Amino acid sequence: MSEQSLAIRRISDLANPTRFLALAGRILPWLSGLTVLLFAIGLYLSFTTEGDYQQGETVRIMYIHVPSAWLSMMCYTVMAISALGTLVWRHPLADVSARAAAPIGAVFTFLALVTGSLWGKPMWGTWWVWDARLTSVFVLFLMYLGLIALNRAFEDPGRAARVSAILILVGFVNIPIIKFSVEWWNTLHQPASVMRMDGPAIDAEFLRPLLVMAGAFTLLFFTLHIAAMRNEIWDRRMMAMRRQAARLAGNGQSKPQELAEGRGEAR
Amino acid sequence: MTHTTYVIASYGVAAITILGLILSIYFGGRRRQRDLARLEASGIRRRSASAVQPPEGAAK
Secondary structure (H helix, E strand, O other), rough: OOHHHHHHHHHHHOOHHHHHHHHHHHHHHHHHHHHHHHHHHHHHHHHOOOOOOOEEEEHHHHHHHHHHHHHHHHHHHHHHHHHHHHHHHOOOOOOHHHHHHHHHHHHHHHHHHHHHHHEEEEEEHHOOOOOOOHHHHHHHEEEEHHHHHHHHOOHHHHHHHHHHHHHHHHHHOOOHHHHHHHHOOOOOOOOOOOOOOOOOOOHHHHHHHHHHHHHHHHHHHHHHHHHHHHHHHHHHHHHHHHHHHHHHHHHOOOEEEEEEEEHHOOO | OHHHHHHHHHHHHHHHHHHHHHHHHHHHHHHHHHHHHHHHHHOOOHHHHHHHHOOOOOOO
């Protein structure tokens, strides 16, 4: 078997929810441990580095605000890739991934908005302005809430998957708008100071804790996403089992186990 | 409000929100595992699972 076909085989193996559950069970303890370790280092650095000569202590808000804002966009990007997986490749886990990511993305977007507001008040003198960056992130938050509501409106997750995937892909247009809003329009929010063509414009003293915290937040996202995907798979299994039980009950059978063993479905 | 108050408020909100998310996913998983075990104990099997279910006592 060639290397390419082996790689394809490995990827398609992951499409099997049972294999995914086994993999998640093995990987989650390690991911959780690494996340805790990185958070411990990140928080230590966040509170031991010096304050900014202009912003003073409030610069420490950056270490949770910026990673939350990055993750709010990364989570939506993961959802958009999953939506493609649902519509193009019909990957069995793609819809599970998009559905599980939405509440996590909503939480990080909420955190970006709240911590940004708490940073804005002492620095800008206001909690909120309707400028392009803040408004586009607020729209992202509303999109997350809309997608969560849509997913819950359908009893059968399979029926919600395609509608949800199309909406996610349409809403993806907001991600570059958020990213470039500070360059395209005159905003109160400062332009990018880390992800720039000419390198970070931020001092290493602040960059170090920021990057460690960004790593910790990213690991936290993947840990929670895998755990939430596992929960979603279990939900769907229970739904399938209850349907099976109802079908058997409808056929007038009183002993589901005997019947279930005799009615295998080739899948 | 002093600058420290804004910092404490930010970290406090972040800690409570993230902890809430972690706990809801963790306990959600525990509840689902319990419910799945109860369904299986009552003899209900998924059709796909019953097709590949090994006979009782067979080596896994």
